[in-house]
Amino acid sequence: MNKEIIVLGDIEMGGGTLTDDFISDKTLANLILKLSVRRQPIDLVLNGDTFDFLKCPYLVESRVIYPRHITEEISLGKLNLIYQAHGLVFKVLKKFVSNKLHELYFIIGNHDYDLVYPKIQKKIRELLGSKNNIHFRVKYQQHEVYIEHGQQYDLLNKMNFRNLFVTYKGKSLLNLPWLTLGMISRFMSMKEEHPFLERINPMPTIFRYHKEAKRKLSWRFIKFILKSIFYNPLRYWGDPTYKLSRNILLELYRRILKMSIDLDNIVTIFKLRKRKKNLAKFKVHVLSHIHKRYVEEKKGWAIIHPDTWRDEYFFDQETKKLTPKTKKYVKINIAEPNPLTWELIEVPIKRSCFDFSEVIKEEVKYIKLAAKEEGFNLNV
DSSP states (O other), X not given: OEEEEEEEBOOOXXXXXXXXXXXXXXXXXXXXHHHHTOOSXXXXXXESOSBOTTTOOEEETXXXXXXXXXXXXXXXXXXXXHHHHTHHHHHHXXXXXXXXXXXXXXXXXXXXXGGGSHHHHHHHHHHHTOSTTEXXXXXXXXXXXXXXXXXXXXXXXXXXXXXXXXXXXXXXXEOOOHHHHHIIIIXXXXXXXXXXXXXXESHHHHXXXXXXXXXHHHHHHXXXXXXXXXXXXXXXXXXXXXXXXXXXXXXXXXXXXXXXXXXXXXXXXXXXXXXXXXXXXXXXXXXXXXXXXXXXXXXXXXXXXXOBOSOOEEEOTTTOEEEEOOEXXXXXXXXXXXXXXXXXXXXXXXXXXXXXXHHTTOHHHHHHHHHHHTTOOOOO
């Protein structure tokens, strides 16, 4: 049996607005188009956060809002915006699944939790023109390959798969992770004010050079924590989306001390939980969620983070230059009875480096410039 498994994650297609961090439609479309013409079995695994429902707005009579209570109809409205903004990617995915030898897997991540809704899955199948070879999964476990997004090793983003929905005022709502709810309720306005800032890595470092943003974010974060603990549980008594557990409070305290909201030991937690079961059963493990390249290979197994496909930059502290990240994906070859093989492939993009001091003066200008360089139509 000859087969390929292609894995990429954290695409984060949004609604084409300032909060949409994916602009590499043409680069991704070219990759999928090349895969679609191959006459052999291919599993294309989009490993979570394929869609950015989290930061995608919802339109109510042309008014942009970010609702906290997410119903199936709201998710459908967001999907429509994503489809309009990234039609090219949907077009080539449709071509890919038109080949019966090809299987498309959407792994559910914390940015596209909405994929659990039956109507969302049905709509995506309709948009791509196929029913039988499009799958929605929490994990991919085939051919000694294990793939999952990774948010389950991050307490603030962990999803409750046992209770996908909560009921409030007679409506069924997504039971979203605590940090997702916080982003929607308190931080999307700042994302609109500083649309470029979140794309720069490492985040804690750049705050040394952007005091205003640090002050604004710190104050907003402190208010958010205080309201989450002392005000919201009383003000919104009975609203299940405002519950705050002791474990989350402890994790917040730890991250505040580190001045970081990102998880930094996802592989360590993964190995602690999965060592006995997974590392003995599967030869290749692919995780996403953390936007960093990571490869660990030992005798008998490998763990891989292929990094993100959204628009991100490395910040050089010496030159103060912002260099766009290249895109990466994992290619796994199955050629039984031969041993499984894998490689991490880079997809170069032709982009300009930006000066950090200029970007923070006019973030929207450089958001538009980056989109223009990649041929993406930003709806601003």
